[in-house]
Amino acid sequence: MEINSQYHRMRDWRRALHQVPEFGFDTKKTAAFVIEKLRSFGLDNITGDVGGNGVVATLKRGTSRKAIAIRADMDALMIEEKTNLEYRSTIPGIMHACGHDGHTATLLGIAETLTKNDYFDGVIHFIFQPAEEWGKGAQAMIDDGLMQKFPFEEIWGFHNMPGMPIGNFETRPGPIMSAEDNFEIQLIGIGGHASKPQVGKETMLPACSLIMALQTIVSRRIDPTDIAVVSVTELITDGSRNILPGLSRILGDARSFRNEVSLAIENEMTVITAGIASTHGLDYSINYTREFIPLINNDKLAEHAIKVGQKVFGPERAKLANQPVTGSEDFARFLDHVPGCYVFFGNGENSAPLHNSSYDFNDDALEHGVNYFVNLVQSRFKP
Ligand SMILES: [Zn+2]
Numbered sequence: 001m002e003i004n005s006q007y008h009r010m011r012d013w014r015r016a017l018h019q020v021p022e023f024g025f026d027t028k029k030t031a032a033f034v035i036e037k038l039r040s041f042g043l044d045n046i047t048g049d050v051g052g053n054g055v056v057a058t059l060k061r062g063t064s065r066k067a068i069a070i071r072a073d074m075d076a077l078m079i080e081e082k083t084n085l086e087y088r089s090t091i092p093g094i095m096h097a098c099g100h101d102g103h104t105a106t107l108l109g110i111a112e113t114l115t116k117n118d119y120f121d122g123v124i125h126f127i128f129q130p131a132e133e134w135g136k137g138a139q140a141m142i143d144d145g146l147m148q149k150f151p152f153e154e155i156w157g158f159h160n161m162p163g164m165p166i167g168n169f170e171t172r173p174g175p176i177m178s179a180e181d182n183f184e185i186q187l188i189g190i191g192g193h194a195s196k197p198q199v200g201k202e203t204m205l206p207a208c209s210l211i212m213a214l215q216t217i218v219s220r221r222i223d224p225t226d227i228a229v230v231s232v233t234e235l236i237t238d239g240s241r242n243i244l245p246g247l248s249r250i251l252g253d254a255r256s257f258r259n260e261v262s263l264a265i266e267n268e269m270t271v272i273t274a275g276i277a278s279t280h281g282l283d284y285s286i287n288y289t290r291e292f293i294p295l296i297n298n299d300k301l302a303e304h305a306i307k308v309g310q311k312v313f314g315p316e317r318a319k320l321a322n323q324p325v326t327g328s329e330d331f332a333r334f335l336d337h338v339p340g341c342y343v344f345f346g347n348g349e350n351s352a353p354l355h356n357s358s359y360d361f362n363d364d365a366l367e368h369g370v371n372y373f374v375n376l377v378q379s380r381f382k383p
């Protein structure tokens, strides 16, 4: 392969980004890097500061008004990198442990190829988004007028998948990634001496009953054909070894693939908590928040994505994913407005898991992402 090939350029971009990871909405340097590269391709329709440090670059060709969008995420994670790579993170406590450095480099490669070739007739918006890991960046771009300023009819997104071989591809129609809800329940009573439990209204024993009872939501209240998870992950009290607690806090995380299921989990949680609090004469509060909504692929676009995948990767390597993933993605927010499809590219069988301190995006995946999306764009603009 020639030394100045696009593969080498993308690899260099990816490694440069890996060295200076940025967290959440604070992706200023990454956005500046993206804008500089886009300009170097000859793209001049570039808008920065969309929803914070988001970037939108628009490429118009021919006369068709049909517009599509392709989105990559730019943010890193608060994890101390534990690799010995020569291009490892130079920022203490922050690393690209989800491969968003690779996603950004892939979308730059797609933009470069499409800018330098005459492959389609229409409009493409390349969207570079901050704060995916928080689940806030997509909505921030939408709230900043993304859909009005850069209107598009459909949107495409992607993520690398550790464990899946390089050059492999998966997606599925319908639910592909779950909603994530967080909750905190407080049981409030009167603490007191461990030797006189009859005097106060302690909260520890009721909290334990409540934790057990919360497990009946999935097993007794949700339709068995729906996927749902209710995980209590923390029990924190103000008690001590000889002090019965007057306050118990129960924290956790719930996953589901339909809004109705998420609402049912919250509703059942309220009924069960009210019942147990009343039994023990306690006050209670529930804070239930929806961090990520479920990511539901459009059926037709997903079928189309698989067809393109089979053409690019071959039928053996482009597969229909059997099951959705119980991870979450804020790409789902765009799908509140337009149909879209989210796909996975293999990051290699030996890849460390996502959000792991030894993880690294596999540079061999870059060209597969570009190859796939260039073919996809051509197919979407066919007359
Ligand atoms: Zn992540």
Ligand SMILES: [Zn+2]
Pocket (backbone or CB within 6 Å): 098, 099, 100, 132, 159
């Ligand atoms: Zn990610």
